[in-house]
Amino acid sequence: MKVGTAVSRDVPPEQVKASLRPDAQAGAVPVELARKHDVLVIGGGNAALCAAISARRSGASVLVLEAAPKFYRGGNTRHTRNMRCAHDTATEILTGPYTEEEFWEDLLRVTGGQTDEELARFMIRESKEILNWIVEQGVRWQPSLGGTLSLGRTNSFFLGGGRAMLNALYRTAEDLGVDILYDAEVVDLDIQDRQFRSATVAYGGQRHNVHASALVAAAGGFEANIEWLKQYWGDVAENFLIRGTPYNRGSVLKMLLDKGVQQIGDPTQCHAVAIDARAPKFDGGIITRLDCVVFGIVVNKNAERFYDEGEDIWPKRYAIWGRLVAAQPDQIAYIIFDGPSLEMFMPSLYPPVKADSIRELAGKLGLDPQALETTVETFNEAVRPGTFDHTILDDCRTEGLNPPKTHWARRIETAPFYAYPVRPGITFTYLGTRVNKEARMLMADGSPSANMFAAGEIMAGNVLGKGYAAGIGMTIGSVFGRIAGREAANNARN
Amino acid sequence: MHATDALKEADRLMTVCNSCRYCEGLCAVFPAMEMRRAFSDGDLNYLANLCHSCGACYTDCQFSPPHEFNVNVPQTLAKVRNDSYKFYVWPQALAPLFERNGLAISLIAALSVGIFFFGLMAINDPAVMFGVQTGPGAFYRIMSHNAMAGVFGAAFFYAIAALIMGFRLFWRDIGETRETLTNGVSVWQAMKDTMALRYLDGGGPGCFNEDERPNDRRRLYHHLTFYGFFLCLGATSTATLYHYLLGLQAPYPWYDLPVVLGTLGGIGLVVGPAGLMWAKFKRDPALRDENGRGMEMAFTAMLFLVSLTGLLLLVLRATPAMGTMLALHMGFVFGFFITMPYSKFVHGIYRFGALVRYAKERRALHEPTPSKAKALAIPDAKAGA
Numbered sequence: 047m048k049v050g051t052a053v054s055r056d057v058p059p060e061q062v063k064a065s066l067r068p069d070a071q072a073g074a075v076p077v078e079l080a081r082k083h084d085v086l087v088i089g090g091g092n093a094a095l096c097a098a099i100s101a102r103r104s105g106a107s108v109l110v111l112e113a114a115p116k117f118y119r120g121g122n123t124r125h126t127r128n129m130r131c132a133h134d135t136a137t138e139i140l141t142g143p144y145t146e147e148e149f150w151e152d153l154l155r156v157t158g159g160q161t162d163e164e165l166a167r168f169m170i171r172e173s174k175e176i177l178n179w180i181v182e183q184g185v186r187w188q189p190s191l192g193g194t195l196s197l198g199r200t201n202s203f204f205l206g207g208g209r210a211m212l213n214a215l216y217r218t219a220e221d222l223g224v225d226i227l228y229d230a231e232v233v234d235l236d237i238q239d240r241q242f243r244s245a246t247v248a249y250g251g252q253r254h255n256v257h258a259s260a261l262v263a264a265a266g267g268f269e270a271n272i273e274w275l276k277q278y279w280g281d282v283a284e285n286f287l288i289r290g291t292p293y294n295r296g297s298v299l300k301m302l303l304d305k306g307v308q309q310i311g312d313p314t315q316c317h318a319v320a321i322d323a324r325a326p327k328f329d330g331g332i333i334t335r336l337d338c339v340v341f342g343i344v345v346n347k348n349a350e351r352f353y354d355e356g357e358d359i360w361p362k363r364y365a366i367w368g369r370l371v372a373a374q375p376d377q378i379a380y381i382i383f384d385g386p387s388l389e390m391f392m393p394s395l396y397p398p399v400k401a402d403s404i405r406e407l408a409g410k411l412g413l414d415p416q417a418l419e420t421t422v423e424t425f426n427e428a429v430r431p432g433t434f435d436h437t438i439l440d441d442c443r444t445e446g447l448n449p450p451k452t453h454w455a456r457r458i459e460t461a462p463f464y465a466y467p468v469r470p471g472i473t474f475t476y477l478g479t480r481v482n483k484e485a486r487m488l489m490a491d492g493s494p495s496a497n498m499f500a501a502g503e504i505m506a507g508n509v510l511g512k513g514y515a516a517g518i519g520m521t522i523g524s525v526f527g528r529i530a531g532r533e534a535a536n537n538a539r540n
Numbered sequence: 541m542h543a544t545d546a547l548k549e550a551d552r553l554m555t556v557c558n559s560c561r562y563c564e565g566l567c568a569v570f571p572a573m574e575m576r577r578a579f580s581d582g583d584l585n586y587l588a589n590l591c592h593s594c595g596a597c598y599t600d601c602q603f604s605p606p607h608e609f610n611v612n613v614p615q616t617l618a619k620v621r622n623d624s625y626k627f628y629v630w631p632q633a634l635a636p637l638f639e640r641n642g643l644a645i646s647l648i649a650a651l652s653v654g655i656f657f658f659g660l661m662a663i664n665d666p667a668v669m670f671g672v673q674t675g676p677g678a679f680y681r682i683m684s685h686n687a688m689a690g691v692f693g694a695a696f697f698y699a700i701a702a703l704i705m706g707f708r709l710f711w712r713d714i715g716e717t718r719e720t721l722t723n724g725v726s727v728w729q730a731m732k733d734t735m736a737l738r739y740l741d742g743g744g745p746g747c748f749n750e751d752e753r754p755n756d757r758r759r760l761y762h763h764l765t766f767y768g769f770f771l772c773l774g775a776t777s778t779a780t781l782y783h784y785l786l787g788l789q790a791p792y793p794w795y796d797l798p799v800v801l802g803t804l805g806g807i808g809l810v811v812g813p814a815g816l817m818w819a820k821f822k823r824d825p826a827l828r829d830e831n832g833r834g835m836e837m838a839f840t841a842m843l844f845l846v847s848l849t850g851l852l853l854l855v856l857r858a859t860p861a862m863g864t865m866l867a868l869h870m871g872f873v874f875g876f877f878i879t880m881p882y883s884k885f886v887h888g889i890y891r892f893g894a895l896v897r898y899a900k901e902r903r904a905l906h907e908p909t910p911s912k913a914k915a916l917a918i919p920d921a922k923a924g925a
Binding site: 392 | 555556602609
């Protein structure tokens, strides 16, 4: 088991998947790059495609440049599953109303007020129309499955998941005549006097100058750029696992900020959850997540507990553990639980490490057996009797233990014993470009750009300063993508 | 632990898919998977036969190749499914027929046609065999009605018996009981799902065949084949009733019920298989079990030839070619009958069984029972991101 040794190199994406690039043969360029398009969209995810479709439907000629190869197109959209939209009544797919006000309150809560209220309320209002608009672009919603989804009222689920949604948007864009290039990385932007003039694109081993009347930047954040993460985290970032593709490197974001676009969002912040330490360095996606912290205890490499495993209910507990593990030595931790808990949570990709005693489990994990035994014994002695119910904040807790486990505390005593090794898994970053309600970028001095727009994760920090609510990333992408495309098309025409 | 590499791979994939579940709206396979944590060979054979091979989960999957998780559910389940036909065959001694099924079926069909043709030539005076025969009992001058009924009845009932024996093996191996099959609600649900090919639509947008566009016509072709087959069966049954109850001897005029049913069915059974063969020819190799190709083609070609010779017999029945066409048609029909338990025909039997079981499981899941939460394995972690 390779738990102790995380991949520590920051592997450039071009080396990771160099062999998987059928579209990148030098020579034939399927799109006429010398031709000036009305709108250039950089990126290839939900926001980029919504922008491209919306610009094309507004009459503009559109070129989409996606840095990833075709299979990996779409950045984090590949791994999403649902979208949070406001609606006043229940629908075929949504079990009840979710008003603008309730959406706003949820957003206010998760961000702790770090949001632009005017922009956020505007987005929430627009999200109502997106429910139908996105269907008109070929995306299908999944009917609520027997009311079993806890997000069945607030979130709409894509039939077949995020990649199915993305495939539908690409088919629509292609049918509308949007030009799309894969393996086309933008390496430079010519921006003068608040105005985008041209982009330099590396494609098929050559550099091309691409001109367009307006720009939509929808190229995501920098979560896959370990070097950049290290600026804020230090060498700790070497041990981070990246949940999405290796192509989310933030190079377009960096160029824009370097060339005078106003920055928004905390650059040191990222959304991090605890994922299985055996996951690949990149693109492990949803199936490596572990949501079993509440069923046991979490220890670090010294076999010591370090945080209250019973602090809060999903989803909050889900989102804090990435950061907690990042603060532990070597950025690794182990969730320890016993037999009766095994089937109480969603299965995940890798099987848990299994042993007949705590001592043997410690050996398999490379932990000090004596230390782990002591930790478990101390914990067991502190557990008070209660009625276990993992769906509420129950009364099972420890007494006289530091840190305590305030809910769901049960003795770990029934063999076999299990463990999952976990590391921080980075989902996305918050740093972005400032925009207004037209999705138009604002320059450092606060003045609006002449012809530059942004949508999706690259500007998510405008409404989501910190925290997360399931499906909100896709709302930001679709709402602002649609607006950015329309406005860019209008801008190009004038 | 698993009998074959394909089953081992299917087990791996179901573990991957069970920790994702994004595809649960596409078909019956994924909801059935979610009701399980561990997958025995029987479970996997059940899931494989539940899969209609629509291809949507491959196109929609973020982990399909070239991703290192290498998730290809349609291909893997196609392999497991094709192996399962061999695994449950009765008698077991005939399992090798599934090894090179395309060749086996072709040889049996050729042999059957040859025996009928040369056998009838040997029995009959050439003037009868190659002469013009008309009026009631025309066919029976080539081969007596009793001989026909005897030969085809025996072949048909053997096939039915062998299919039942195979199905019993399958049903027991996946862990099912007789009670499930006698539950009218489950059986009726499975019949509706079969007749509509409910799960051959990618969850709504359609199936995938040659590329990422859900513009597959296999459902239409399959409907033509399926309903064509039953119309032909109806034609034969009404003709039998005509013969024994009404004392009316074939051939019947073109507007009479057996001929109308047979003609409509025959057209469906020519166009449908032709379309299916064309679709299979164009199918993305990534979605296909390469080893199952011969079996699919042989079975579909057999259906095509049965109906084509049947239609030709109708058109040419008043000409000297009638004897030849009758021999060819009977040769293909006989070949079809005796290979039913050893050809892709069995897919319909096992899939129907799988649909009955799924109907039962689904109902159990939606009834408010304490086991429901357990069966769903904690639904609240479905949020993604």
